[in-house]
Amino acid sequence: xxxxxxxxxxxxxxxxxxxxxxxxxxxxxxxxxxxxxxxxxxxxxxxxxxxxxxxxxxxxxxxxxxxxxxxxxxxxxxxxxxxxxxxxxxxxxxxxxxxxxxxxxxxxxxxxxxxxxxxxxxxxxxxxxxxxxxxxxxxxxxxxxxxxxxxxxxxxxxxxxxxxxxxxxxxxxxxxxxxxxxxxxxxxxxxxxxxxxxxxxxxxxxxxxxxxxxxxxxxxxxxxxxxxxxxxxxxxxxxxxxxxxxxxxxxxxxxxxxxxxxxxxxxxxxxxxxxxxxxxxxxxxxxxxxxxxxxxxxxxxxxxxxxxxxxxxxxxxxxxxxxxxxxxxxxxxxxxxxxxxxxxxxxxxxxxxxxxxxxxxxxxxxxxxxxxxxxxxxxxxxxxxxx
Amino acid sequence: xxxxxxxxxxxxxxxxxxxxxxxxxxxxxxxxxxxxxxxxxxxxxxxxxxxxxxxxxxxxxxxxxxxxxxxxxxxxxxxxxxxxxxxxxxxxxxxxxxxxxxxxxxxxxxxxxxxxxxxxxxxxxxxxxxxxxxxxxxxxxxxxxxxxxxxxxxxxxxxxxxxxxxxxxxxxxxxxxxxxxxxxxxxxxxxxxxxxxxxxxxxxxxxxxxxxxxxxxxxxxxxxxxxxxxxxxxxxxxxxxxxxxxxxxxxxxxxxxxxxxxxxxxxxxxxxxxxxxxx
Numbered sequence: 001x002x003x004x005x006x007x008x009x010x011x012x013x014x015x016x017x018x019x020x021x022x023x024x025x026x027x028x029x030x031x032x033x034x035x036x037x038x039x040x041x042x043x044x045x046x047x048x049x050x051x052x053x054x055x056x057x058x059x060x061x062x063x064x065x066x067x068x069x070x071x072x073x074x075x076x077x078x079x080x081x082x083x084x085x086x087x088x089x090x091x092x093x094x095x096x097x098x099x100x101x102x103x104x105x106x107x108x109x110x111x112x113x114x115x116x117x118x119x120x121x122x123x124x125x126x127x128x129x130x131x132x133x134x135x136x137x138x139x140x141x142x143x144x145x146x147x148x149x150x151x152x153x154x155x156x157x158x159x160x161x162x163x164x165x166x167x168x169x170x171x172x173x174x175x176x177x178x179x180x181x182x183x184x185x186x187x188x189x190x191x192x193x194x195x196x197x198x199x200x201x202x203x204x205x206x207x208x209x210x211x212x213x214x215x216x217x218x219x220x221x222x223x224x225x226x227x228x229x230x231x232x233x234x235x236x237x238x239x240x241x242x243x244x245x246x247x248x249x250x251x252x253x254x255x256x257x258x259x260x261x262x263x264x265x266x267x268x269x270x271x272x273x274x275x276x277x278x279x280x281x282x283x284x285x286x287x288x289x290x291x292x293x294x295x296x297x298x299x300x301x302x303x304x305x306x307x308x309x310x311x312x313x314x315x316x317x318x319x320x321x322x323x324x325x326x327x328x329x330x331x332x333x334x335x336x337x338x339x340x341x342x343x344x345x346x347x348x349x350x351x352x353x354x355x356x357x358x359x360x361x362x363x364x365x366x367x368x369x370x371x372x373x374x375x376x377x378x379x380x381x382x383x384x385x386x387x
Numbered sequence: 388x389x390x391x392x393x394x395x396x397x398x399x400x401x402x403x404x405x406x407x408x409x410x411x412x413x414x415x416x417x418x419x420x421x422x423x424x425x426x427x428x429x430x431x432x433x434x435x436x437x438x439x440x441x442x443x444x445x446x447x448x449x450x451x452x453x454x455x456x457x458x459x460x461x462x463x464x465x466x467x468x469x470x471x472x473x474x475x476x477x478x479x480x481x482x483x484x485x486x487x488x489x490x491x492x493x494x495x496x497x498x499x500x501x502x503x504x505x506x507x508x509x510x511x512x513x514x515x516x517x518x519x520x521x522x523x524x525x526x527x528x529x530x531x532x533x534x535x536x537x538x539x540x541x542x543x544x545x546x547x548x549x550x551x552x553x554x555x556x557x558x559x560x561x562x563x564x565x566x567x568x569x570x571x572x573x574x575x576x577x578x579x580x581x582x583x584x585x586x587x588x589x590x591x592x593x594x595x596x597x598x599x600x601x602x603x604x605x606x607x608x609x610x611x612x613x614x615x616x617x618x619x620x621x622x623x624x625x626x627x628x629x630x631x632x633x634x635x636x637x638x639x640x641x642x643x644x645x646x647x648x649x650x651x652x653x654x655x656x657x658x659x660x661x662x663x664x665x666x
Contacts, residue, residue: 035436035442036436036437036440036441036442036443037437037440115435115436151440151441155471155472155473157475236441273439273470273471275470275647275648279645279647281650283656283657283658284656284658285650285654285656285659286650288656288658306474306508308472308474310472325472325473325474325475327474327475327478329510331474331475331478331479331482332475333475370471371472372471372472374472374474374507374508376508376509383509384509386506386507386508386509386649387506387507387648387649387650
């Protein structure tokens, strides 16, 4: 009895936060699946007359079923996806793929677990874009995105994060810069592929990595020579984000990319925690870290407290995807000097003695973990590392 | 409370609170039992989600709206932040729980905080302050802090503050109290180990060796004790014995003090043993 109740309650929760807008299209974008992990679900479903079309993350129509209706029917049996609709609202629905037993885990009694369902959101606006022009023009410039953090981001109070994008013909280069008090502390570089496509005058930008590492699809809601406006559906509340044209030249960008170290998550959808399963902790312990990070630490810091560097450890044992929280001895927000913070983050970014991560837990898939190092500072001196 | 009512109550609450909503229901007119039932329902629901997730926190927050003085829920909510390093929020939540609990003459949350101050924050003075307050509230010199004797935590804090004699005295008090309770204190290998560490720092190597060996009588596979013995024999220029102990530390390295979530003091790591064996 407990499972049906939990299912029902989860459904109520999932569908009770609708962002009501005027519906102008019968197209639904896959947002994320597994509601406490939020793994991208990059598919698009479209109702056209009495047929339902399924599109992949490149805009290819990969299947079609006839005599069916998203509004009236509760199961769409595509060849490779049997989507059971477990809750429907005006502008969204939750679907459970009965054929995908790996990503859509059921309750022990075989019933779909709504927690693991995928959420589809109705596309609510269209716009006119010359997609050929967009594709051509965006390659000529570098685009900057000041990251708007959400529940998918690592804990971070004190770093400003920007991403610089260069859309090449066949790939997307991304440099991530982390700033503390306007000082660029570290940078990371990664490459993905991308597609810009259109389905019935609705335009999309999708990212891709390996097929086992799903990436989000964004709706392009506006474009001019100075900015690309996107709707990002990957967080619980969809958000509008903007890429602005950056003054940096492509040549300078490529030079910068060469000097920037590579980091990418092995699975972007969800990171475990360092303490899940086998602990993923630094192989040499805290005493080593105190001594290593204290080497050449800048003078001039007089503050005391804790400096907490957040990061991911990927499946190869590399660290990246940083965040920063600083607090005083009373556990309230504080700040250390930028030279001091810069030194510590850079030292952490160069750590190599983490074990590689990979979930061995049958019930929880992840390849990378989120971890943190908390440096206890006494008048500018590192006196301990916790935990 | 009938199941049907629970579901209805829950759904109403979900609708009221889950959508960035704005309106807060007034629970003040409900009796404590009713509040407890609703809060417990939210609490159970939160456990349906991963502990560090936003949804887990949302449901715990909802439970606390119904029962703001429920310190157990408050403490549990703090784990969600603490385990993932969101420590400003974690301590804000935990300190509030301590404030409520101690105002009611209870030390349960304080016992947990003492543990976190030691292992998470290395706040040694805070540990001593909390353990002293626990003893004052409970009027008992032996208390349990998150599965370990509070005196063991205080002793470690004193050791880290270089108050070695006081630390030894505190560790010995734990053993005395445990003997009174009928425990076999020969099993307290960690206490013997840290007494050994104190004597080492005091350069009383004979006593240190005695206590490391005492801990090894209880647990043979204890690389930290072998490593410390090795360091002492090295200092005493007894290289044969030093090497013997470093080899044993190496042999048992996988049986170290390793704990989930935190690193204990004086844990030994492979590179440390390797460095000694190279010499």
